[in-house]
Amino acid sequence: MTRIGVYPGTFDPVTLGHMDIIRRGAKLVDRLVIGVTTNPSKSPMFDLDERMAMVRREVEGIGGEIHVVSFDSLLMDFAEREGAKVIVRGLRAVADFEYEYQMAGMNQQINPRVETVFLMADVALQPIASRLVKEIALFGGEIGKFVTPAVREDVVGRVKAMKAG
Structure with a gap:
């Protein structure tokens, strides 16, 4: 049985922190699906x-079976469509944990067949956020x-x- 995981995000832009989670998440599953989505609260x-x-x-070149696909639906519906049993999420700080904890609880209510796995970002990469990269x-x-x-x-x-424009 193939273990499939989904790593969702807007990736606007993809950072070294995202890449760290992708590399590590790809080791946990047979196939990692990177779900690129839109977020109505963000202007990409x-x-x-x-x-x-x-x-x-x-x-x-990372290795492993990694697929990049887009989605515009509830994460749990996307995970179900992809056959995923695991959602991979990266954590940087306590503020991330509070948000992610709430989301994991809501997602479990929506689809209890899919587990959320949290990976701590590498210490050197913890402060990196796409929003801050764009601002800088x-x-x-x-x-x-x-x-x-x-x-x-x-x-x-x-x-x-x-x-210029």
Whole structure:
């Protein structure tokens, strides 16, 4: 029986913290499905297709069976569609835990057949958040410590385009 896990997020942009959770999550399951979604409460820097392409590029060569797909539904419906029995979530700080704990409880009420597994982010990567990466970039700060070189170029290019347009 294939163990399938889902790692959901907006990945706008994908950070070194996300990559850490992807690498580690891929070791826990036979197939890791990275679910790229939209979040109505966030205004993305990159559209869905751009984020999907970015994540696909970044996961090349990690090893294991990793699939990148989009979804626009309840997470538990998406997990069921993918045949997942595990949701992989990364935790950075206590504030993350409170939110994730509540979400895991709600998700369990929706679909008790799917478990949520929390992975602590690497200590060096704990402060990284996509929102902060975008904010730093918008104000001209260096983001190379938080994202891969390719993602850095994507973000810097988008900031230049936004300021020019």
